[in-house]
Each structure stands twice: as C-alpha cells, then as structure tokens.
Amino acid sequence: MTAGKLMVVAIVLCGLIAGVSMYYLQVYHFYKEVPATGPEDVLLTTLAGDLTALPHSDFRAIDADSSPIRYRACFTTDVTPAQAAATFEPYEGAEPRVAPGWFDCFDAESIGTTITAGKASVFVGHRNIEYGIDRVVAITEDGHGYVWHEINDCGDKAYDGTPLGDDCPDRASFEKDQ
Incomplete structure (x- = not known):
C-alpha cells in the first residue's frame, strides 16, 4: 500500500x-436515569406562586450534567388539564425538546402535536430551576405528563450576551442562593 x-x-x-x-x-x-424519589418528583407552581407536588405515578426521568436543558421526564396522573388550569400557572410558548431515542416515553414531536391540538396544557413547574432555565410540565387529556426544561427570557439574554434587564434576577446573587 x-x-x-x-x-x-x-x-x-x-x-x-x-x-x-x-x-x-x-x-x-x-445521560443518566433519575430515580423516582416521591411526590416532589413533579412540582407545579400554583397561581399564588407556591410550589405544590402533583399526584402522579409511573415516573421516569433522565438528566445530564453537561447541559441544563437535558432534563426529561414522563409520568401518569389522574389530574386533567382543566383541573390543573384552575390551580397552576400556565406556561406559554413551550416546545418539548427531543430526547434520546432510547428514552422512549418522551416523544417531543408527538407531545408538541398534542399541545398544538389543544389536547395538552403546559404549566410552570419551577421558574429558574437553574439561572435562566424554567422547568415546565405538560399534562395531556389521556393522563400522561411530561417534564422538560425551557430557556426563559433571562436565559436567552444571558447566553447571547444581551444586557439583562431589570426583570432578570442578579446572576451572582442567584447562584450564591442556590
């Protein structure tokens, strides 16, 4: 040769x-699988701003330390989207992020289609679970639930270098409090 x-x-x-x-x-x-730990696996923000556990079962989740938006979870619940809407803060503009194919309970395309069709509602799980990252929870009419992370407005500004406005928390003090 x-x-x-x-x-x-x-x-x-x-x-x-x-x-x-x-x-x-x-x-x-x-990615690593996140073990179910109990009622606090799925938290939602009430209309009053308090975090409350959502009754659920069949919880499965994955996460990775390499990125704050790699968290995905699936669960089932008896709470309907209409019941949740009466208690929990809605989240506008959420788009499910694609999960690895081996995490088969989370199909982002199907979840997105269900949300667009009005057969699922998305709620605030936890705002700023990490700086600039919100945890959101979608609940479908058939009792399935999905959790993922969204980059919020402050996160968009922080990551693209745009000056943070007065509506964004101070990053240094936020990280110190965590």
Whole structure:
C-alpha cells in the first residue's frame, strides 16, 4: 500500500472513530436515569406562586450534567388539564425538546402535536430551576405528563450576551442562593 493510500485510510478511520464516539457521548454517555424519589418528583407552581407536588405515578426521568436543558421526564396522573388550569400557572410558548431515542416515553414531536391540538396544557413547574432555565410540565387529556426544561427570557439574554434587564434576577446573587 502506498503512503498516500495509507494516509487516506488513517484519516477515514480517525473520522469514523471520532463520529461514532461523538454519537455515543451525545446519545448515551452523558445521560443518566433519575430515580423516582416521591411526590416532589413533579412540582407545579400554583397561581399564588407556591410550589405544590402533583399526584402522579409511573415516573421516569433522565438528566445530564453537561447541559441544563437535558432534563426529561414522563409520568401518569389522574389530574386533567382543566383541573390543573384552575390551580397552576400556565406556561406559554413551550416546545418539548427531543430526547434520546432510547428514552422512549418522551416523544417531543408527538407531545408538541398534542399541545398544538389543544389536547395538552403546559404549566410552570419551577421558574429558574437553574439561572435562566424554567422547568415546565405538560399534562395531556389521556393522563400522561411530561417534564422538560425551557430557556426563559433571562436565559436567552444571558447566553447571547444581551444586557439583562431589570426583570432578570442578579446572576451572582442567584447562584450564591442556590
């Protein structure tokens, strides 16, 4: 084999190894399953601003330390979207984030379609669970629930370098309080 062919094989092999490694890291390695711990696994913000546990079962969740928006969870509940709307703060503009294929209970496209069709409602789980990140909870008419993280307005500003407005908490004091 000539030196040129050997170099091509080495470059292709390195690219293939790097590609497979990145795929594995993004889809499997960084995620870990979050064990169910009890009623506080699914919290919602009431219209009065208090956090309250939502009765649920069949809780499954994943998370990763590599990004604050990798959290996903699924559960079932007897609470209907209409019942939740009477008690909990709605969340406008939420868009479910795609989960790894192996976490099969969370299909972002299907959840998004259900929300758009009006067969699910989205509520504030916990505002600023991390700086600039809100946890949101969707409840469907058929008793399924989904949780994920959304970047809020302060997070958008903080991450793109736009000056934070007066409506955003001070980041340094926020992180100190956490």
